[in-house]
Amino acid sequence: MRIIPIEPLDEHAFSAFGSLLVAPDDGPRQDRATPIENLRSGASANLALVRSEPFAGLMPLTRMERHPHSSQAFLPLAVESYLAVVAPDRDGRPDEAAIRAFRVPGQAGINYRAGAWHAHLMTTSAPGTFAMLVHEDGTAEDCVFAPIAPVTVGPARP
Template structure:
């Protein structure tokens, strides 16, 4: 089984596949009499033929090493995963290679980081590594289908980087 190291999620590391959402540097604006900093417009929603919606996902907790057997993508909309606990989560991404995922890359977010996975980007399942497993997800809401899955002939093992 081929091993994939899970590296720390850093700005630019997921470039072209996903946007890292985090509060870094100074806020764009202070609100509420200076008691709250607003970090404004940190990710771009990309929705086709539907509307943006906010859902809550409740996942089982996983650990590393993680067996990666399948990846999925959503051709009609990006997906932002925002943890509702102060724990990191595993993000596995891959470029498209002729309608299937290329070599997966793995990242572990730090507490306070979220990820907006681009429209039509191959990614692993929601994989919290601790906390409650509760996430707010901002993505496309519609009655039509928006999911493609690819099951690998041979699974990968995602390990600490």
């Protein structure tokens, strides 16, 4: 089974898949911190609370998902750190040769672009809670899954 090394989060490297959300440097508020994409007029915002379990070592990842018509934001509420596992699109499927795993600090959120392939959210050491925002209309197009050859992530890249 192929092992994807865990990289420290790099805002530039992650930008192909979405944006990093961090506290404002100055001022009490940062408006329009990231684009919120809703490409379907009939879809409505779903603000959900998500509990994530820690990554279990060699647990294989066997599928990736994407939300073709909506961005998907994760804002940690009680999280030490978590993994963002992503892949570029290749002919409507995740490019398995280009899967990357980023370690995201618990004080930063992420917002996947509409259509960005990603694995389910995993914390690194203890269960965690996130606020998640996505636009959905209740159809199969809300979330599309693609099987991949089993991979695992870790250890961290030096």
